[in-house]
Amino acid sequence: MHNKTIAEISRDLAAGTYSSEEITKDLLTRVSKLDKDINSFITVTEEQALSQAKAADANRAAGNASAWTGVPMAHKDIFCTNGVLTTCGSKMLSNFEAPYDATVVTKFNDAGAVSLGKLNMDEFAMGSSNENSFYGPVANPWDKDRVPGGSSGGSAAAVAAGFVPGATATDTGGSIRQPAALCGVTGLKPTYGRISRYGMIAYASSLDQAGTITHTAEDAAMMMNVMAGFDAKDSTSVDRDVPDYTATLDNSIEGMTIGLPTEYFRDDLSADMQQQVRNAIAEYEKMGAKVKEISLPNTHLAIPAYYVIAPSECSANLSRMDGVRFGHRCEDPKDIEDLYCRSRGEGFGEEVKRRIMVGSYALSAGFYDAYYKKAQQVRRLIKNDFVTAFNDVDIIMGPVTPTPAFKRGEKTSDPVEMYLEDIFTIALNLAGLPGMSVPCGAVNNLPVGLQLIGNFFDEARLLNAGHKFQQATDWHLKTPTGI
Numbered sequence: 001m002h003n004k005t006i007a008e009i010s011r012d013l014a015a016g017t018y019s020s021e022e023i024t025k026d027l028l029t030r031v032s033k034l035d036k037d038i039n040s041f042i043t044v045t046e047e048q049a050l051s052q053a054k055a056a057d058a059n060r061a062a063g064n065a066s067a068w069t070g071v072p073m074a075h076k077d078i079f080c081t082n083g084v085l086t087t088c089g090s091k092m093l094s095n096f097e098a099p100y101d102a103t104v105v106t107k108f109n110d111a112g113a114v115s116l117g118k119l120n121m122d123e124f125a126m127g128s129s130n131e132n133s134f135y136g137p138v139a140n141p142w143d144k145d146r147v148p149g150g151s152s153g154g155s156a157a158a159v160a161a162g163f164v165p166g167a168t169a170t171d172t173g174g175s176i177r178q179p180a181a182l183c184g185v186t187g188l189k190p191t192y193g194r195i196s197r198y199g200m201i202a203y204a205s206s207l208d209q210a211g212t213i214t215h216t217a218e219d220a221a222m223m224m225n226v227m228a229g230f231d232a233k234d235s236t237s238v239d240r241d242v243p244d245y246t247a248t249l250d251n252s253i254e255g256m257t258i259g260l261p262t263e264y265f266r267d268d269l270s271a272d273m274q275q276q277v278r279n280a281i282a283e284y285e286k287m288g289a290k291v292k293e294i295s296l297p298n299t300h301l302a303i304p305a306y307y308v309i310a311p312s313e314c315s316a317n318l319s320r321m322d323g324v325r326f327g328h329r330c331e332d333p334k335d336i337e338d339l340y341c342r343s344r345g346e347g348f349g350e351e352v353k354r355r356i357m358v359g360s361y362a363l364s365a366g367f368y369d370a371y372y373k374k375a376q377q378v379r380r381l382i383k384n385d386f387v388t389a390f391n392d393v394d395i396i397m398g399p400v401t402p403t404p405a406f407k408r409g410e411k412t413s414d415p416v417e418m419y420l421e422d423i424f425t426i427a428l429n430l431a432g433l434p435g436m437s438v439p440c441g442a443v444n445n446l447p448v449g450l451q452l453i454g455n456f457f458d459e460a461r462l463l464n465a466g467h468k469f470q471q472a473t474d475w476h477l478k479t480p481t482g483i
Helices: 006-015 020-038 046-061 103-111 153-160 177-183 217-227 271-286 299-320 336-347 350-363 369-389 415-422 426-431 459-472
Strands: 041-044 072-076 114-119 166-171 186-189 209-214 257-261 290-294 395-399 435-443 446-453
Touching: 006 020, 006 217, 020 041, 020 046, 020 072, 020 114, 020 153, 041 153, 046 114, 072 103, 072 153, 103 114, 103 217, 114 153, 153 166, 153 177, 153 209, 166 186, 166 217, 177 186, 177 435, 177 446, 186 217, 186 459, 209 217, 217 435, 217 459, 257 271, 271 290, 271 395, 271 435, 271 446, 271 459, 299 350, 299 369, 299 415, 299 426, 350 369, 369 426, 395 459, 435 459, 446 459
Parallel strands: 072 114, 072 166, 257 290, 257 395
Antiparallel strands: 041 114, 166 209, 186 209, 186 435, 395 446, 435 446
């Protein structure tokens, strides 16, 4: 049962093929046997999961079932869950049990889903490889010596390994799409403001967005039907009607205009990766789509702008982690300054400290205009590039990553090289646009992802395009060997 999709499980439960308790037990057993080699979970909530499964079976027997009743899944450990450890992959929060549920968690609970636990991640969502977690690195199920991508590496690895059919995730600069691509699964980052950020521990508040990691676009649509919508508790949430994302999955894409940015097909992309992406785009042409070359001229400015804005916002957001109110507290502080310095020094990892220092510098007196303000002005130019492009095309396509999954430890000594892993994904977060990664090929037996970029609040079109591609190909059906 571990290779079934969300949609298949939902249909099987409705047909009585098996119960929620049965599949929940099956997946929990699989996690206990195999996750020691993957390390995708930080916390497994076995007792809670079985209780939710039994309640789901009772509701189904009583005729009170939705499409999600009894369907297993898991949450990235950035979403607060009432009474359950919520660590953000950090020693700083290693003893923090949230006193409330994030809105995303509440919505899945209300829908009847069964949560198996909390998934590993780069500390406070800072990283591209999931090597920055206090709880140890996550392994890529396709090759356990390679990274799964980050920061949502635990979510991507858990889905790829067949531990859960779907997982929540977050994306600040590519942290859904990049691990989805490296692990051969489907990842969707919605438009900024489409899903509530309430109870989602903040990294960079103007960039963070909750999303999904699943096997298929159909499953992503099912998750979006639960997650999307306005939330008065979140000031960045957009009050806009939510469509049924599953209703338009089978729409024809004949006549759709696909934009190919010239900036995405240059030296940053290896020849093998480029070939896989172009093969995927050729499939769309077979289905009747039209391809048009476009330019996003400010693409080269995305990484420098992001690595001023994101660290600046993280330095402000993480200032609350001080050893006083919650989280890690040093032993026997001599005074308040010692308490602050040692608690933060002990509680944060190296990458988090690096970004806090960069951000504090960029926001400091005398440097704000030169760095943070200038980066925000560049951000507007990047957004305007996309706005102009969408006057002529319906969807934009390109690569997700410049290479397949790399070896663990290969890039940890060079932060800039690690940051360049997100060269094709960061611009979407700066613009606030939706993006999606779907499996589209393989290089050296490692998965390759195709990036689909949509206009604002046009997730339905992305899901439709992803679904039609998956009906025509079988890359999303391939699974790692040996697990």
